[in-house]
Amino acid sequence: MVIDRRSPVYVAGHRGLVGSAIWRRLERGGFTHLIGATSAELDLRDRAATFTFLAEHRPAVVIDAAARVGGILANRDHPTEFLSDNLRIQVNLMDAALEVRTRRLLFLGSSCIYPKFAGQPIHESSLLTGELEPTNDAYAIAKIAGIMQVQAVRRQYGLPWISAMPTNLYGPNDNFDLTSSHVLPALIRRFHDALQSDAPEVVLWGTGTPRREFLHVDDLADACLFLLENYDDPQTINVGVGEDVTIRELAELVARVVGYTGAIGNDLSKPDGTPRKLLDVSRLRALGWKPATDLERGVASTYAWYLEQLRGEA
Ligand SMILES: NC(=O)C1=CN([C@@H]2O[C@H](COP(=O)(O)OP(=O)(O)OC[C@H]3O[C@@H](n4cnc5c(N)ncnc54)[C@H](OP(=O)(O)O)[C@@H]3O)[C@@H](O)[C@H]2O)C=CC1
Ligand SMILES: C[C@H]1O[C@H](OP(=O)(O)OP(=O)(O)OC[C@H]2O[C@@H](n3cnc4c(=O)[nH]c(N)nc43)[C@H](O)[C@@H]2O)[C@@H](O)[C@@H](O)C1=O
Numbered sequence: 001m002v003i004d005r006r007s008p009v010y011v012a013g014h015r016g017l018v019g020s021a022i023w024r025r026l027e028r029g030g031f032t033h034l035i036g037a038t039s040a041e042l043d044l045r046d047r048a049a050t051f052t053f054l055a056e057h058r059p060a061v062v063i064d065a066a067a068r069v070g071g072i073l074a075n076r077d078h079p080t081e082f083l084s085d086n087l088r089i090q091v092n093l094m095d096a097a098l099e100v101r102t103r104r105l106l107f108l109g110s111s112c113i114y115p116k117f118a119g120q121p122i123h124e125s126s127l128l129t130g131e132l133e134p135t136n137d138a139y140a141i142a143k144i145a146g147i148m149q150v151q152a153v154r155r156q157y158g159l160p161w162i163s164a165m166p167t168n169l170y171g172p173n174d175n176f177d178l179t180s181s182h183v184l185p186a187l188i189r190r191f192h193d194a195l196q197s198d199a200p201e202v203v204l205w206g207t208g209t210p211r212r213e214f215l216h217v218d219d220l221a222d223a224c225l226f227l228l229e230n231y232d233d234p235q236t237i238n239v240g241v242g243e244d245v246t247i248r249e250l251a252e253l254v255a256r257v258v259g260y261t262g263a264i265g266n267d268l269s270k271p272d273g274t275p276r277k278l279l280d281v282s283r284l285r286a287l288g289w290k291p292a293t294d295l296e297r298g299v300a301s302t303y304a305w306y307l308e309q310l311r312g313e314a
Helices: 017-028 047-057 072-077 079-099 134-157 183-197 217-230 247-258 282-287 295-313
Strands: 009-012 061-064 104-108 162-166 168-170 201-205 214-216 237-239 263-267
Touching (some): 009 017, 017 168, 017 217, 047 079, 061 217, 072 079, 072 134, 079 104, 079 134, 104 134, 104 217, 134 162, 162 217, 168 217, 168 295, 183 201, 183 247, 183 295, 201 247, 214 217, 237 282, 247 263
Parallel strands (some): 009 061, 061 104, 162 237, 201 263
């Protein structure tokens, strides 16, 4: 299923962590007709504007990397927006893509769609077999609806649309805001700041015992192109590395990369979230794809990128 490199490909959310990595990967892969729009240019919550945009550009391929995204506290404290914005963005985008009969569409969800206490590693068949983690249930329900919309379009219209569920991601263009970000960029920033200010301690949210799996976003982007060319199945597919670490271990790794030697404490008033969410990546492996970046190298290159941004701002 090789995609013609001249096909119009719309990357929704092309300035974000994921969308920008997909854009880079497609450019490197020789794609010559990439389409992007910022949320200021096209608010995907606006149904009429979304239909107009798709009718104008008629993409042959749509990659949905546009979403309201955030870490554990942003999800816990803004369930209304995480549900409503994400439902509207994805429904409008998929309805408009259907209207112009976009041939290939990749919908991206997240590993939080699986039950809080799913068996580990989490196989795709665990979907809808148990209760969700309450800090991100609204977001997860929106993402589950997205998987269902892909399946419905496949069934009813015969279009080869697919969905994929990445594990926790990191890399260039991540969100480093300390309140709304995910753990990895937050720790890079917090250990860097502590090093600069000679702070005696960096305090982690929660107990540090939850386990998480981290995939470099360039690997995810590579997997997305691979799936668009090699995967055609109604079932969603997990994208991860197949290994996880505790948050404490991650913090020690980030401290090492940054060069911080002070203490690491815990703020037990903050939530831990899901105790573990290691994806079962056997289906993706069986297709012939695996990630290239190990965690320590990935954190080091992301820290280098972060320092460059700081230098650019100075
Ligand atoms: N980050 C992670 O750890 C993980 C992410 N994912 C999934 O990957 C996808 C992308 O996430 P990520 O790149 O991290 O998120 P980012 O926040 O980095 O990027 C989100 C993008 O969505 C766009 N966007 C948000 N709201 C709107 C809107 N109303 N209209 C148009 N565009 C909008 C933003 O556009 P603009 O910049 O122009 O405002 C931005 O480019 C999501 O579906 C997420 O669920 C899955 C697993 C883990
Ligand atoms: C991708 C995924 O992302 C979210 O789920 P999450 O994996 O729980 O996200 P997280 O990266 O924010 O936290 C991981 C762990 O790390 C701990 N932690 C320590 N110190 C900091 C810290 O400083 N910041 C943050 N954010 N977390 C910290 C934190 O307490 C938690 O135990 C959901 O939005 C979900 O919807 C989703 O899809």
